[in-house]
Amino acid sequence: MNKTLDYNDVFDSLHEECGVFGIYGSEDAAAHCALGLHALQHRGQEAAGIISTNHQNFFFHHDEGHVGDIFNNSNIISKLSGNTAIGHVRYSTAGKKHDTNIQPIFAELEFGGIAVAHNGNLTNANTIKQELIAKGSIFKSSMDTEIILHLIAQSKLNTISDRIIDALKQIKGAYSVLLMTNDSLYAIRDPNGVRPLSIGKLNESYIVASESCAFDIIGAKLIRDVEPGEMVVINQNGFKTYKPFAKQLNKFCIFEYIYFARPDSIINNNYVYDVRKNIGKYLAQENPIDADVIVPVPDSGVPSAMGYAKESNINFEFGIIRNHYVGRTFIEPTDQVRHLGVKLKHNANKSVLQGKRVILVDDSIVRGTTSKKIVSMVRAAGAKEVHMKISSPPTTHSCFYGVDTPNRSKLIAASHSVDEIAKLIGVDSLSFISLDGLYKSIGEAKRNNEEPQFCDACFSGQYPIELVDESNQNLPLFNNL
Numbered sequence: 001m002n003k004t005l006d007y008n009d010v011f012d013s014l015h016e017e018c019g020v021f022g023i024y025g026s027e028d029a030a031a032h033c034a035l036g037l038h039a040l041q042h043r044g045q046e047a048a049g050i051i052s053t054n055h056q057n058f059f060f061h062h063d064e065g066h067v068g069d070i071f072n073n074s075n076i077i078s079k080l081s082g083n084t085a086i087g088h089v090r091y092s093t094a095g096k097k098h099d100t101n102i103q104p105i106f107a108e109l110e111f112g113g114i115a116v117a118h119n120g121n122l123t124n125a126n127t128i129k130q131e132l133i134a135k136g137s138i139f140k141s142s143m144d145t146e147i148i149l150h151l152i153a154q155s156k157l158n159t160i161s162d163r164i165i166d167a168l169k170q171i172k173g174a175y176s177v178l179l180m181t182n183d184s185l186y187a188i189r190d191p192n193g194v195r196p197l198s199i200g201k202l203n204e205s206y207i208v209a210s211e212s213c214a215f216d217i218i219g220a221k222l223i224r225d226v227e228p229g230e231m232v233v234i235n236q237n238g239f240k241t242y243k244p245f246a247k248q249l250n251k252f253c254i255f256e257y258i259y260f261a262r263p264d265s266i267i268n269n270n271y272v273y274d275v276r277k278n279i280g281k282y283l284a285q286e287n288p289i290d291a292d293v294i295v296p297v298p299d300s301g302v303p304s305a306m307g308y309a310k311e312s313n314i315n316f317e318f319g320i321i322r323n324h325y326v327g328r329t330f331i332e333p334t335d336q337v338r339h340l341g342v343k344l345k346h347n348a349n350k351s352v353l354q355g356k357r358v359i360l361v362d363d364s365i366v367r368g369t370t371s372k373k374i375v376s377m378v379r380a381a382g383a384k385e386v387h388m389k390i391s392s393p394p395t396t397h398s399c400f401y402g403v404d405t406p407n408r409s410k411l412i413a414a415s416h417s418v419d420e421i422a423k424l425i426g427v428d429s430l431s432f433i434s435l436d437g438l439y440k441s442i443g444e445a446k447r448n449n450e451e452p453q454f455c456d457a458c459f460s461g462q463y464p465i466e467l468v469d470e471s472n473q474n475l476p477l478f479n480n481l
């Protein structure tokens with residue numbers, strides 16, 4: 001019998017977290033929201049949703065799948081009335097795949113309706129959930145995001161803004177969160193600013209989105225990033241900003257620059273594309289090797305490979321061609337063809353590879369399974385030598401801040417040296433960019449080892465935000481939806 005094989009079982013990469021988009025004061029709020037989510041599709045392909053308001057009622061539509069398939073006709077968009085909307089694309093980092101886990105989520109509270117969309121992961125979610133359940137709360141999803149609504153509902157403070165702040169002060173972890181009531185849109189970034197969130201403007205409408213590429217698609221202008229620990233409130237009185245949290249050091253996720261963010265996005269005044277090319281440049285300086293051709297593993301390896309090629313004066317060629325039409329799931333006809341899985345996405349371009357000494361550039365090695373298949377594909381296409389350059393340091397630790405990484409025991413770099421990994425994946429040589437090289441690519445002179453300027457915990461094991469649930473062994477398992 002045919003069975004469905006998950007894309008993630010075959011392609012061994014870290015998974016983007018989620019993307020959020022919100023707009024206030026646009027006649028085409030839902031349409032703009034759908035387009036913005038489409039631009040953020042790379043941040044989550046499992047499900048998407050939009051909730052809008054006409055300042056009296058709320059309207060929502062969500063489903064599993066890609067944005068273009070969910071918001072695929074004008075009837076759906078026209079039912080999402082009102083000039084204010086928030087939306088979300090999801091990859092499940094907390095909470096299993098399930099209809100009740102699609103965001104934005106909505107609740108009727110004492111003061112009226114409220115919707116929430118969240119990118120990130122709370123590190124004390126289960127600890128708080130245990131306390132809330134003990135007090136009588138009933139949860140209908142397994143998402144950490146629902147906890148934010150419960151905490152707002154239970155706050156004894158008077159204004160909605162104060163209740164939101166009160167709730168967020170109780171949670172720990174990474175969050176870029178949008179909340180929408182019938183009169184206001186709130187955009188808040190956690191005090192360490194782990195996940196991205198930017199503000200833009202289109203005519204008189206304000207927009208907030210995970211990445212600036214979501215502004216470009218609707219012709220909006222990037223104003224700036226929401227600052228770590230900042231709460232922006234947008235309503236008929238305009239745009240107001242608050243700093244309700246104690247100031248903390250910035251710990252932006254350095255992996256956003258390497259892989260997660262789209263290369264055409266601007267984060268913290270840096271073009272992601274430029275950072276990736278710089279990574280290639282420093283990778284070439286740190287690990288020079290003679291070869292005939294530089295080949296990126298597309299798409300994420302492309303800018304770094306270009307930077308590497310320019311710095312090393314070696315030809316850049318598309319020696320691996322990517323099929324862009326692979327969905328997240330596909331039918332695996334028989335177990336015998338499972339090993340062909342990688343070819344659904346990548347194929348070797350023999351005209352570039354035959355008889356050549358090849359430098360392959362990729363963004364990361366997680367379990368090593370995909371790298372091994374790609375290397376063997378490149379060798380089968382006639383490459384004489386295969387050298388692999390990785391535009392991140394070895395991934396040795398799991399992420400608890402909104403990126404789906406395998407358990408540490410599954411990360412090949414957690415238990416193998418670089419030489420051992422090279423042997424296992426079948427390359428002639430292997431090198432990773434250093435942490436200092438990575439920091440230099442983003443414009444820092446070097447990494448401050450005492451107090452790193454970014455979150456780089458998956459490479460260093462230095463977790464900047466307390467992992468409360470991880471150290472609490474007595475927690476029951478809640479994610480059983």
Ligand code: SF4
Pocket residue numbers: 194253254255256398399400401402403455456457458459
């Ligand atoms: Fe990003 Fe890694 Fe930190 Fe997670 S642990 S937030 S992936 S740098």
